[in-house]
Amino acid sequence: MEEPTGRLTPKKVAVVGGGLVGALNACYFAKRGFDVEVFETREDIRQAKVVKGRSINLALSHRGRQALKHVGMEDKIVSQGIPMHARMIHSPSGKQSPIPYGKKGQFILSVDRANLNKELLTEAETYPNMKMNFDHKLKDWSPETGLMTFTRLDGSHDQIQADLIVGCDGAFSAIRKQFLRRSRFNYSQTYIPHGYMELTMPPVNGEFAMKPNYLHIWPRNTFMMIALPNLDKTFTCTLFMPFDEFEKITTGDEVMEFFQEYFADTIPLIGVDALKRDYFRLPGLAMVSIKCSPYHIGDKCVLMGDAAHAVVPFYGQGMNAGFEDCIVFDEIMEQLNEDFSAVLPEYSRVRVPDDHAIADLAMYNYIEMRAHVNSKWFLFRKHLDNFLHFLLPNTIVPLYTMVTFTRTRYHKAVDRWQWQDKVINRGLLFGATGAVLGGSYLLIKNPPDINKLIIPTEKMWARLMSLWTS
């Protein structure tokens, strides 16, 4: 808009949703000099006693760190996180096997969700061209005029106009509702049959109950638990289980039977009374996968974060992907001179394939882990990945390495992984064929003395199998 002085007044950007992505996005737009207003339905969480979150802690990896770095927040957030250099796989017998995430110095971070959100809100408020509006729930908005209607706790309404509306209002986005009414808007939503429940593992004599710099995993096919460390020396354990299994456990004794069968080593660490009490504190929570396209309407509105792509957490990438949305959008703003009519369609064109790829990957990993992954298979696959990467570092890069430790576009990481899988499978096939052919040739050329062959006895097989399953 042109002021009487001829000076251009900054365009107004409304960020709807002051969660992790909204708070970070507010910093990105404010840094560019826009007049930014954040509208968040909750009260200011920095004043709240308890913050109800979807997960108490999260894994922050490269993509998320790069996004934080762009607004000068990486060092502060990393300093408040706990490095996890490896996974620690817990077998049913309680055996613990570490698998490094990569080379020395390659680690992911366990960060506290509420603290991260608070830090980002506080950083956003340091910009003079920023206005925070808590207790503002978006009820409706018009794609034609950009007029938004917010309701307050006291029942009053606010009507707000903006040049650009950025929908960061999460998986059940109110902004996205207007998209659903439009022709050629694609939308899919899948609830998975598993739910999750968080349990706390307290310190033992003031120290972590388990080794702290690991992402602890108890892979049990249908069931799985993971544990991430917190700065207060507790672990937040997240139990993943089908809802119909959650519903079968109705008494404290049944909780104990279940944990004795699947997660016996955690019982003394979480505590019997705490398990019996906390298991019934909240029901298992649902996990949904949402994909949609395009992410924009005209030059007026764009969706980012879970509002655009809610993913199941089985790659630890939801927040990292949402944070990366902010960098990608900002890079396109730079390329196209902040011309919203060009930036928004280009953002959809570039970002939709990548966010859909990570949504598919996370769902694939959920199905894979539910079906095939127990502790032995998990160990085998990760060691195989790391071995092949060691052998052919520039040819075989594990998928999780590309996803977690690089900014390789998600869809290109999937393409590369599918190519690698073909190469490995062909290699294994040729290798096996070669071994069979070579072995047969040698057997024909030099037949063995049948009397000297060691035929495994029943007892030997039993011993072998007991070793394998222990």
Ligand SMILES: Cc1cc2nc3c(=O)[nH]c(=O)nc-3n(C[C@H](O)[C@H](O)[C@H](O)COP(=O)(O)OP(=O)(O)OC[C@H]3O[C@@H](n4cnc5c(N)ncnc54)[C@H](O)[C@@H]3O)c2cc1C
């Ligand atoms: C169990 C679990 C584990 C996870 N682990 C990881 C992990 O390890 N690593 C990772 O990267 N990601 C993880 N995630 C995903 C991550 O939590 C989300 O991707 C991330 O929170 C998305 O941030 P967001 O800001 O887009 O949405 P949200 O965090 O949902 O924030 C949306 C905000 O919008 C506000 N809002 C909603 N509706 C309105 C409205 N109508 N008007 C105004 N405001 C509104 C909400 O109050 C909220 O503050 C996990 C998720 C779950 C469920």
Ligand SMILES: COc1ccc2c(c1)CN(c1nc(C(=O)N(C)c3cc(Cl)c(F)cc3C(=O)O)c(Cl)s1)C2
């Ligand atoms: C707070 O709640 C949650 C819930 C789930 C997750 C996280 C935090 C953090 N998560 C991470 N996943 C990866 C990963 O790439 N893969 C393939 C894995 C996937 C699963 Cl399911 C797993 F158990 C281990 C790995 C692993 O490789 O360690 C990371 Cl790397 S971090 C999953």
